[in-house]
Amino acid sequence: NAGVTQTPKFQVLKTGQSMTLQCAQDMNHEYMSWYRQDPGMGLRLIHYSVGAGITDQGEVPNGYNVSRSTTEDFPLRLLSAAPSQTSVYFCASSYPGRLNTEAFFGQGTRLTVV
Amino acid sequence: KQEVTQIPAALSVPEGENLVLNCSFTDSAIYNLQWFRQDPGKGLTSLLLIQSSQREQTSGRLNASLDKSSGRSTLYIAASQPGDSATYLCAVRGSGYSSASKIIFGSGTRLSIRP
Numbered sequence: 001n002a003g004v005t006q007t008p009k010f011q012v013l014k015t016g017q018s019m020t021l022q023c024a025q026d027m028n029h030e031y032m033s034w035y036r037q038d039p040g041m042g043l044r045l046i047h048y049s050v051g052a053g054i055t056d057q058g059e060v061p062n063g064y065n066v067s068r069s070t071t072e073d074f075p076l077r078l079l080s081a082a083p084s085q086t087s088v089y090f091c092a093s094s095y096p097g098r099l100n101t102e103a104f105f106g107q108g109t110r111l112t113v114v
Numbered sequence: 115k116q117e118v119t120q121i122p123a124a125l126s127v128p129e130g131e132n133l134v135l136n137c138s139f140t141d142s143a144i145y146n147l148q149w150f151r152q153d154p155g156k157g158l159t160s161l162l163l164i165q166s167s168q169r170e171q172t173s174g175r176l177n178a179s180l181d182k183s184s185g186r187s188t189l190y191i192a193a194s195q196p197g198d199s200a201t202y203l204c205a206v207r208g209s210g211y212s213s214a215s216k217i218i219f220g221s222g223t224r225l226s227i228r229p
Contacts (some may be wrong), residue, residue, distance in 0.1 A: 042118075
């Protein structure tokens with residue numbers, strides 16, 4: 001049981017490049033989400049999904065796209081990377097909130113945009 | 115819109131002291147509140163989960179309380195040790211229709227325990 005797996009762990013991009021951060025979970029969780037964490041700050045919600053085919057915006061969605069074609073995977077796409085997107089990205093998954101279970105997090109992807 | 119605030123932002127205490135970290139939230143319509151620990155450059159480790167119907171949860175030297183009506187939670191750490199040094203984050207899960215399933219974080223308290 002791997003839990004929440006994020007790849008890659010580290011990435012350096014040039015301004016304007018695109019890339020996809022991968023997130024996969026093997027716990028059959030309906031809810032998945034992406035956060036970014038900047039130095040000295042907590043985690044800010046980018047996008048989230050309550051099930052396959054359903055996504056919604058969080059607090060800081062601009063510059064990011066997501067899709068949820070399967071329960072297991074929730075990729076985050078940067079269409080045209082900007083230095084302001086330099087951050088550590090965390091993916092999380094859980095059962096629906098009404099089941100009152102804890103959220104599980106991946107180990108993070110450290111992204112630098114130069 | 116749910117907002118989560120953690121005070122203080124940083125705290126330094128000598129080893130052995132008992133201490134309290136605070137978390138407040140603006141919307142009391144929550145399913146649960148979760149406390150996490152984060153070591154520098156690392157991911158999040160879940161410490162305690164308190165459901166909205168509960169008043170407190172305990173795990174070892176940690177005790178977390180929840181007062182949903184006033185929008186407050188505290189994390190109590192007994193007999194602090196240098197190994198407790200880390201950033202502590204609280205996160206609330208909304209239960210209202212417009213916030214269903216969203217987990218919102220505070221900015222964290224950076225704790226340093228001096229030997």
